[in-house]
Amino acid sequence: MKVLLIDDDIELASMLSEYIHSQGFDVECAHDGEQGLALALENKHDLILLDVMLPILDGFEVLKQLRATSLVPVIMLTAKGDDFDRIFGLELGADDYIPKPFNHRELIARIKAITRRIEHINHSQPKQELEFANLTICMQSRSASAQGHPLSLTGTEFAILHLLLQEPGAVISKEQISEQVLGRRLAPYDRSIDMHVSNLRKKIAEHIENERIRTIRGAGYVLIGDA
Amino acid sequence: MKVLLIDDDIELASMLSEYIHSQGFDVECAHDGEQGLALALENKHDLILLDVMLPILDGFEVLKQLRATSLVPVIMLTAKGDDFDRIFGLELGADDYIPKPFNHRELIARIKAITRRIEHINHSQPKQELEFANLTICMQSRSASAQGHPLSLTGTEFAILHLLLQEPGAVISKEQISEQVLGRRLAPYDRSIDMHVSNLRKKIAEHIENERIRTIRGAGYVLIGDA
DNA sequence: GAGGCACGTAAAGGTTGTGTAAAGGTGTCG
DNA sequence: CGACACCTTTACACAACCTTTACGTGCCTC
Numbered sequence: 424m425k426v427l428l429i430d431d432d433i434e435l436a437s438m439l440s441e442y443i444h445s446q447g448f449d450v451e452c453a454h455d456g457e458q459g460l461a462l463a464l465e466n467k468h469d470l471i472l473l474d475v476m477l478p479i480l481d482g483f484e485v486l487k488q489l490r491a492t493s494l495v496p497v498i499m500l501t502a503k504g505d506d507f508d509r510i511f512g513l514e515l516g517a518d519d520y521i522p523k524p525f526n527h528r529e530l531i532a533r534i535k536a537i538t539r540r541i542e543h544i545n546h547s548q549p550k551q552e553l554e555f556a557n558l559t560i561c562m563q564s565r566s567a568s569a570q571g572h573p574l575s576l577t578g579t580e581f582a583i584l585h586l587l588l589q590e591p592g593a594v595i596s597k598e599q600i601s602e603q604v605l606g607r608r609l610a611p612y613d614r615s616i617d618m619h620v621s622n623l624r625k626k627i628a629e630h631i632e633n634e635r636i637r638t639i640r641g642a643g644y645v646l647i648g649d650a
Numbered sequence: 651m652k653v654l655l656i657d658d659d660i661e662l663a664s665m666l667s668e669y670i671h672s673q674g675f676d677v678e679c680a681h682d683g684e685q686g687l688a689l690a691l692e693n694k695h696d697l698i699l700l701d702v703m704l705p706i707l708d709g710f711e712v713l714k715q716l717r718a719t720s721l722v723p724v725i726m727l728t729a730k731g732d733d734f735d736r737i738f739g740l741e742l743g744a745d746d747y748i749p750k751p752f753n754h755r756e757l758i759a760r761i762k763a764i765t766r767r768i769e770h771i772n773h774s775q776p777k778q779e780l781e782f783a784n785l786t787i788c789m790q791s792r793s794a795s796a797q798g799h800p801l802s803l804t805g806t807e808f809a810i811l812h813l814l815l816q817e818p819g820a821v822i823s824k825e826q827i828s829e830q831v832l833g834r835r836l837a838p839y840d841r842s843i844d845m846h847v848s849n850l851r852k853k854i855a856e857h858i859e860n861e862r863i864r865t866i867r868g869a870g871y872v873l874i875g876d877a
Numbered sequence: 878g879a880g881g882c883a884c885g886t887a888a889a890g891g892t893t894g895t896g897t898a899a900a901g902g903t904g905t906c907g
Numbered sequence: 908c909g910a911c912a913c914c915t916t917t918a919c920a921c922a923a924c925c926t927t928t929a930c931g932t933g934c935c936t937c
């Protein structure tokens with residue numbers, strides 16, 4: 424876990440840096456906006472601590488330019504306490520904002536709050552079971568069922584149903600289906616997807632009366648529930 | 651996007667709730683720790699705003715029990731300003747911490763900072779929904795509704811409504827509509843746009859009495875609200 | 878007020894996307 | 908090899924959709 428600290432107060436920076444390091448993070452420092460931005464753009468840090476008052480480029484400018492290409496988490500630090508700065512920073516894409524002077528432990532707590540959030544999401548493996556509107560699939564057993572009755576689907580049909588179940592209610596285009604399910608770009612006049620959907624519908628209809636896969640002409644297909 | 655607000659100050663809660671709602675979030679409220687925890691455990695909220703001082707169970711206790719099973723983002727609110735509370739909350743697993751009194755806009759900015767982060771990591775694109783004067787559209791599901799009633803629009807009608815909703819109150823010329831929606835320059839004597847707008851109006855009028863798409867002779871169309 | 882222009886809209890016609898049966902192709906397994 | 912399961916292509920039908928046509932209305936100009 425590598426942190427980039429951008430602060431022009433060299434004494435504070437070195438103190439902070441030492442403290443953060445003692446808490447188990449690697450720290451790199453920059454003391455002006457230009458240098459900081461350059462380091463940040465190397466994309467090798469997991470989190471950036473960014474002072475607002477900086478020589479050459481101020482913190483907001485650094486954040487703005489950084490956000491043009493990078494989603495790295497940023498915590499802003501500032502001596503100023505006023506609301507406007509805080510809001511401005513957050514709306515520019517900062518993840519958090521700590522007014523100076525701050526308790527070192529709070530800084531660590533906030534760093535951990537953000538990294539914890541990221542870890543949790545990254546480590547949450549994709550769901551193994553999906554369910555919507557009486558349709559369920561289980562990835563482990565590669566089985567699907569409608570209204571509790573098992574469906575005997577071909578691999579492609581299963582993959583399409585899986586894709587639709589990942590975002591029920593969202594329109595999935597044929598291009599998307601072709602690329603994700605068949606692994607190739609959709610060619611003009613290619614009717615494979617239509618056929619697979621047709622067959623899938625037929626199998627679902629054996630157990631569920633209502634429409635489940637709705638066609639959005641010119642856009643794709645959507646999984647829908649009742650009503 | 652659904653927010654759960656847990657705060658025992660009923661007046662403040664209703665004010666806040668209204669403001670948050672006006673920023674495009676659904677809000678549910680609880681006024682003590684027990685009720686709040688019960689609602690939170692239903693797992694149907696995307697973010698929780700949690701006051702620290704609460705009757706029955708205090709905010710920390712709610713957070714602790716919630717974190718035993720749920721990773722839902724939590725922002726703590728507190729009247730107390732001392733470091734210890736902040737750090738304690740963050741270390742218990744809160745995502746953020748805002749001391750009362752806070753600027754409402756800052757709250758929204760922090761809510762958005764957290765949801766933005768989560769969306770980026772999940773690779774899920776933010777919900778694109780537009781709303782004006784009882785007309786709403788959802789890009790994901792490519793669906794539209796008037797006064798809550800679903801509209802069954804053709805692709806072109808949907809695209810026109812989308813264009814109008816992007817700048818409610820602004821005049822959109824037929825040239826613009828033709829180029830952006832139909833993908834071609836507007837030819838003389840081409841009446842397609844007029845027809846699409848006419849049909850769109852008809853469908854909207856089934857559910858909304860008042861005029862919504864006003865013609866500006868010689869200039870184009872505007873989306874208008876009541877009064 | 879006559880003429881021109883922009884617009885509203887019903888109806889007709891043409892185009893395109895989609896549903897699906899059937900046939901053809903490919904790979905696997907006994 | 909034949910049987911089988913699966914995917915793709917072909918072909919046709921149809922419905923949804925878009926555009927054009929035609930006629931009507933209201934506004935502006937001269």
